[in-house]
Amino acid sequence: MAYSAFRIALEAIRGHAGWSPVWRDATPRAEYDVIVIGGGGHGLATAYYLAKAFGVARVAVLEKGWLGGGNVGRNTTIIRSNYLLDANEPFYEFSLKLWEGLSRELNYNAMVSQRGVLNLYHSDAQRDAFVRRGNAMLLHGADAELLDTEGVRELAPFLNFENARFPVKGGLLQRRGGTARHDAVAWGYARGASRLGIDIVQNCEVTGFRLKEGRCVGVETTRGPIAARTVGCAVAGSSSRLMGLAGLRLPLESHVLQAFVTEGLKPCVPGVITFGAGHFYVSQSDKGGLVFGGDIDGYNSYAQRGNLPVVEDVCEGGMALMPMIGRAKVLRMWGGNVDMSMDGSPIIDRTPVDGLFLNGGWCYGGFKATPASGWCFAHLLATGEPHPLAARYRLGRFLTGDLIDEKGMGAQPNLH
Amino acid sequence: MIIEHPLLGPRDAQEFVYLGDASLIDRPDGMAEDSVECFHDYLYLRSNPAGLHRELWFHEGGDRSWLVVTRDTVTHEIVKVELAADVARQRGRCR
Numbered sequence: 316m317a318y319s320a321f322r323i324a325l326e327a328i329r330g331h332a333g334w335s336p337v338w339r340d341a342t343p344r345a346e347y348d349v350i351v352i353g354g355g356g357h358g359l360a361t362a363y364y365l366a367k368a369f370g371v372a373r374v375a376v377l378e379k380g381w382l383g384g385g386n387v388g389r390n391t392t393i394i395r396s397n398y399l400l401d402a403n404e405p406f407y408e409f410s411l412k413l414w415e416g417l418s419r420e421l422n423y424n425a426m427v428s429q430r431g432v433l434n435l436y437h438s439d440a441q442r443d444a445f446v447r448r449g450n451a452m453l454l455h456g457a458d459a460e461l462l463d464t465e466g467v468r469e470l471a472p473f474l475n476f477e478n479a480r481f482p483v484k485g486g487l488l489q490r491r492g493g494t495a496r497h498d499a500v501a502w503g504y505a506r507g508a509s510r511l512g513i514d515i516v517q518n519c520e521v522t523g524f525r526l527k528e529g530r531c532v533g534v535e536t537t538r539g540p541i542a543a544r545t546v547g548c549a550v551a552g553s554s555s556r557l558m559g560l561a562g563l564r565l566p567l568e569s570h571v572l573q574a575f576v577t578e579g580l581k582p583c584v585p586g587v588i589t590f591g592a593g594h595f596y597v598s599q600s601d602k603g604g605l606v607f608g609g610d611i612d613g614y615n616s617y618a619q620r621g622n623l624p625v626v627e628d629v630c631e632g633g634m635a636l637m638p639m640i641g642r643a644k645v646l647r648m649w650g651g652n653v654d655m656s657m658d659g660s661p662i663i664d665r666t667p668v669d670g671l672f673l674n675g676g677w678c679y680g681g682f683k684a685t686p687a688s689g690w691c692f693a694h695l696l697a698t699g700e701p702h703p704l705a706a707r708y709r710l711g712r713f714l715t716g717d718l719i720d721e722k723g724m725g726a727q728p729n730l731h
Numbered sequence: 732m733i734i735e736h737p738l739l740g741p742r743d744a745q746e747f748v749y750l751g752d753a754s755l756i757d758r759p760d761g762m763a764e765d766s767v768e769c770f771h772d773y774l775y776l777r778s779n780p781a782g783l784h785r786e787l788w789f790h791e792g793g794d795r796s797w798l799v800v801t802r803d804t805v806t807h808e809i810v811k812v813e814l815a816a817d818v819a820r821q822r823g824r825c826r
Contacts, residue, residue, distance in 0.1 A: 555779035566775040568751065569804070614749045615804045617781040622732060622807070624745045657775045713775040714768075726774050729749060 317422050338382075338505040341514035343541050347375045349696050350534060350543040352521050352557065354378025356387035356497075356682065357674055358549035359504035359515075360689020361696070363421075366511035368690065369697035374513045375543075376505075377536060379520035383501030386552055389619075389651035390682040391574050391608050393587050393598065395432040395492035396457050399448045402707040402719040403660065404455040409704050410687030411457070411491060417686060423503030425495050426601070431586035432492030433462070433470065435636075437481040441591055445487040452489070460488045470585055473639050481592035481635065493586060494598055500685060524561045524671065531561070531670035547672040547696045549688075552652035553617070554675035561668050565675070566657040566713050568728040571616040571650040572608065572679045573625055577643040579603030588636075595632030597640075605640060607633060611653070611679060613729040620650040653679050659731030660719035663692050664701065664710040672696055673710060678731055734800060735812050739793060746792035752777050753785035753799045756819050781805055787815060 316322070316335060326333050349365060351358045354376050365371040378384075394414050396407035418425045436442045442461075449459035463485045464476060476483045505515055516538070523535035524546070533542035550557050555565050584599040597607040609629035612621040626648065633640055656662065656676035661684065663674050674692045677684060691702035701709070712718060713726075724730040732744040759769035781804055788798045797815035802808065816826065 553781075555777070556781055559778075564772075564776040564778060566777070568777050568779050569781070614744075614802075615751070615779065615784055615786065616807065617805050618807055622744075624743075714771045728751070 337502055338509035338515055341375070341516050343375060343377070343514065343516045343519060343536070343538055346542040347514070348373040348543065349545045349547065350374070350541060351376045351696075352534070352546065352548045353385075353550040354382045354505070354515060354517065355385045355549065356383070356500055356504065356685040357551065357677075357688045357692065359383075359501055359508055360685050361547060361549055361674070361692045362513045362515075363504045363508040363511070364690045364693035365697060366508060366513055369693055371697050372512045374508075375541065376508065376513065376515045377519045377521060377534070377541075378515070378517050381517055382505055382515060383498055386651045386653065386681060387497055387501045387685070389574065389649055390497055391596070391598070391606050392494045392497045392682060393432065393492070393596070394427070394495050394683040395489055395587070396683075397432060397434065397448065397452055397459065397487065397489050397492065398721060399451050400719055400721055403721060404451060404457065406687055406691070406704045407684065408455055408457045409690075410684050413686035413690065414495060415491070417495075417500075417503070421503040421507045423499065423506055425499045425503050427493065427495045428601075429491050429493040430598075431470075431488055431490045432589070433467070433486045433488045433586060434589045435467065435474075435483050435486045435591045437484055437592045439484075442484060449487050458489055458491050460490065462486045462488050471588060473583065474588075474637055475635065478635060497682060504689070521557065521560070524668070526561070526668065529669060531668050544670055545672070545696050546670060547674060547692060549674040549692065551654045551675045551677045551681055554654050554673065558666065558673065561666070561671055563666055563668070565673075566710075567654045567676055568615050569617055569652050570611045570613070570655045570729060571618055571621045572611045572653050573621040573629070573648060573650045574606065574608040575626075575629065575645050575648045576600070576604040576606050577640070578646045580605065580643060583639075590632050590636040593628075593632035593635060595629055595636055597633065597637070604646060605643060611655070611729060617652055618650065619652055653677065653681070655728035655731060657713055657726045657728060658718040658720040659722055659724065661688070661708050662710050663688065663695060663705045663708040665695070665699075666710060732807055732809060734788065734798065734809060736790065736793070736798065737812060737814050738796070742790070742793060744788075746790060747788040747798075748791045750787040750789060753787050753815075753818070754778075755787060756799075756815065756822060756824070783810065
């Protein structure tokens with residue numbers, strides 16, 4: 316059923332008795348053309364574009380828990396394309412363009428809100444770096460604007476401009492950036508995929524891979540074996556565990572990233588604002604809560620919860636930047652497991668096992684990449700060749716030296 | 732998290748800097764035939780287990796010793812702490 320204003324009016328008259336489930340909860344068949352492991356944003360987007368853009372419809376998405384219960388439901392919902400490096404910026408700009416048309420494409424309100432992403436700078440050196448990054452963005456067709464102190468003051472008068480140690484000198488603004496409703500992204504892609512005939516199988520954990528002469532021919536699951544000549548893994552946070560079942564070691568560490576939301580407040584924060592001197596970023600949800608976060612905890616973790624020192628550190632960053640939030644109460648906090656890669660950039664590639672493909676290593680930036688990641692991974696699964704925009708997200712780049720180290724931190728995952 | 736330092740007793744994890752998997756102690760031989768592959772594996776690949784994990788912590792805000800901490804990555808429980816120097820010597824390194 317297509318959603319429309321007419322449909323809502325009709326259902327209002329009928330007492331909303333005519334709505335049907337948004338997607339079909341499928342029972343797994345014995346064989347598919349393609350299996351996508353992971354029913355999160357990236358897995359569902361991959362399945363959707365496999366059917367929509369590449370004509371592969373015999374596809375199953377296998378999810379060990381419930382749909383959208385992993386990182387797509389645990390992030391801070393920010394979308395942007397403000398990267399410096401050539402290997403990254405065109406990919407993320409493609410993603411932002413897909414975001415811009417996503418609700419119409421899916422006939423599902425993903426609540427994409429282009430309220431702007433503002434990265435603040437606090438020193439001359441930082442301004443120079445942001446000028447360079449802004450120019451790189453413009454060269455790749457994205458939008459970027461450099462603001463001085465007064466420009467920032469117009470947007471966000473509540474910031475601590477006169478901070479003695481880190482005065483706000485200006486910011487790099489991407490007006491097309493913003494936020495989206497994270498759960499709706501998962502549900503919208505699930506609905507779109509389901510309508511194109513794709514099976515979404517929940518409570519179906521992959522427990523092993525079926526290998527034949529060095530080739531992946533299917534998976535073992537808690538709901539029985541399923542055959543497929545092409546298997547794609549999109550389980551960022553647990554990529555090492557899953558690929559370990561196929562005997563692979565990955566250039567990844569799993570870390571925990573915490574996020575926070577305050578009680579609902581009146582509208583005050585205009586877009587997404589990031590502190591350039593500490594690690595703190597904040598936006599305000601449509602319900603009014605301030606959604607904010609900061610650094611990862613910094614040690615290997617699969618716990619989906621962090622520890623108090625990082626809570627304190629993030630809140631200190633918030634107080635340094637915008638002291639007005641000091642009286643707001645934190646309502647909820649949570650943690651998500653993320654794949655931290657060795658250069659801070661993702662992997663969308665084949666693996667040494669034929670027929671087995673990997674989408675992972677998203678560090679803490681996977682949400683904004685969801686549409687492009689799905690598109691490029693679908694391209695790889697359907698054609699066997701990397702999509703040109705993701706051509707450098709290779710698993711083997713650590714051996715060849717073709718690293719994509721946006722922050723220049725080296726092989727130290729907890730610093731990316 | 733509280734780390735039971737073998738010399739100093741219980742210390743807050745905030746006093747430490749985290750490096751990663753304790754296999755980083757076993758640096759490969761740079762003169763070996765296959766040293767390129769060995770160093771790739773050493774530098775970039777990780778076992779990244781869900782469960783017990785032996786890892787290197789540096790007591791930067793303390794006595795500046797390196798520790799090998801055995802910690803459960805699912806529960807954050809620390810089950811064993813050793814001096815990295817002792818571990819390295821057990822593995823045949825001179826220090």
